[in-house]
Amino acid sequence: MDWLNYVDEVPTLVREYGINTLAALLIFFMGKWLARRVVNLCGRLMNQRGIDPTVGGFVTNILFMILLMMVIIAALAQLGVPTAQFIAVIGAAGLAIGLALQGSLSNFASGVLLVSFRPCKVGDYIEAGGVSGTVKLITVFSTTLVTPDQRTITVPNSSVMGGPITNYSTSPSRRLDMVIGVSYDSDLAKVKALLREVVESDERVLDSHKPVQIGVLALADSSVNIAIRPWVATEDYWPLHFDLHERIKQRFDQAGIGIPFPQMDVHLSRSETSAAP
Template sequence: MFETEKMAEMIDTYLIPWGINIAFALIIFIVGRIVVSVIVNLLGKVMARSKYDTMLVSFIKSIIKALLMLFVIIASLDQLGVDTTSLVAIFGAAGLAIGLSMKDSLQNFAAGVLLLVFRPFKAGDYVEAGGTAGSVKHIGIFTTMFTTPDNKMVIVPNGNIYGDNIVNYSAMDTRRVDMVVGISYDSDLRKAKEILKEMLEADERILKDPAPQVAVSELADSSVNFVVRPWVKTADYWALKFDFTEAVKLRFDQEGIGIPFPQMDVHLHKEESEA
């Protein structure tokens, strides 16, 4: 009889309260996990509609899910009577230590997130950033890969890119080609200018609006320099620059207009020797 009463007392004192706490902790964990999944999936759909990078969406979803699940676990442990204050302090200290030891990596990570969110460039653009220039191959969380014109792969930390000027040559649909053409001082200036205008009008790649510009820019040491500034589609920039430079030389040769090269005149003075 005594043992039965003692067993009943233990059940009432320990087993039932602990069983209730465990049941509530499991309910909190299960329901919390379901709620976290719903929130993360909803966030992913919203970010996908905003056309954010797939890698960024996946990474942010993982971070938010981990943080929310941490709160769910802490709430479940608190229901079991575990002192969560000390647990939170331990997590905070561990996070601070990890953050200090990975300062550079966190800087690159933050810069990578900003690059993926604000999109100063995208894959395929030709940019100058982080001390290098090339076509963007891949934008990662910590680094960005470039392909140089001579087909070398360059991997640049995102912190270096976002902490410096970024020049995106592919961002605009059109670009202005800046060229300098020099003629000799004894050549016909007006004729050379008309030839340059005629060549610009004949090339179909050159846009009519904005209108191309031809003007005398400098009376240099050995040449009269023209600035030639046509507007083209960005994809035609280099082809037009190379083709037009070659065409100018061939046309000027045909028209008898000289293109000077650097030279120096040396004058010798002969002195009469004394008798």
């Protein structure tokens, strides 16, 4: 009978396919173990070279997936599975996924550049992507900022790297730019002397860093604008900004110096029409 012929062929089939199956399993487990060792070695090398852990983690994960895919293809080839078609399917799937996730891939590439070149770091106050705030978290896909009023803003990394990045925390000191308007009938020498007295009397002003600049900035429509430019430690920027404006207003009131405000004068004229003959 035919089934007796199949029974007679069982030992041959077991030897043929059993050996291939064992070889495929051996290739898979040994290859996976070797891939893990290679990935761990690459991770240690990147840590020794000071590469950002975020970048290192993503690079090692991608490397492991590539090596694991190669191991799976080798194991399937040992079983006699036609791997050429399998590779073509993987390539087509990878292309489709890449097209579908091109925005995410752009954020990924921007994130790698962001943590590699470090235009900013956690704790810096920056302006980027049309928003400003303190950097709370940098991931490969997005950057999280916290605004001074405690709003949390998550910005895609492509938006951060796609435009200018202004970092206010890279220098220990900043220049405080202030503009104060006074009336045209004010004594400018007296105004400048009073401003210098108010500014230089504050201990937070870095007199030894750079001299305080005080001068006429512009002759505006209704005021003479005076520019005051002291240097201050970065952490004292906003406290000094608020305090100086308040103290200048108080001193101007004591000295009788007026601070003009925009106003409009309307003149009405009445023309007499002659009576008709």
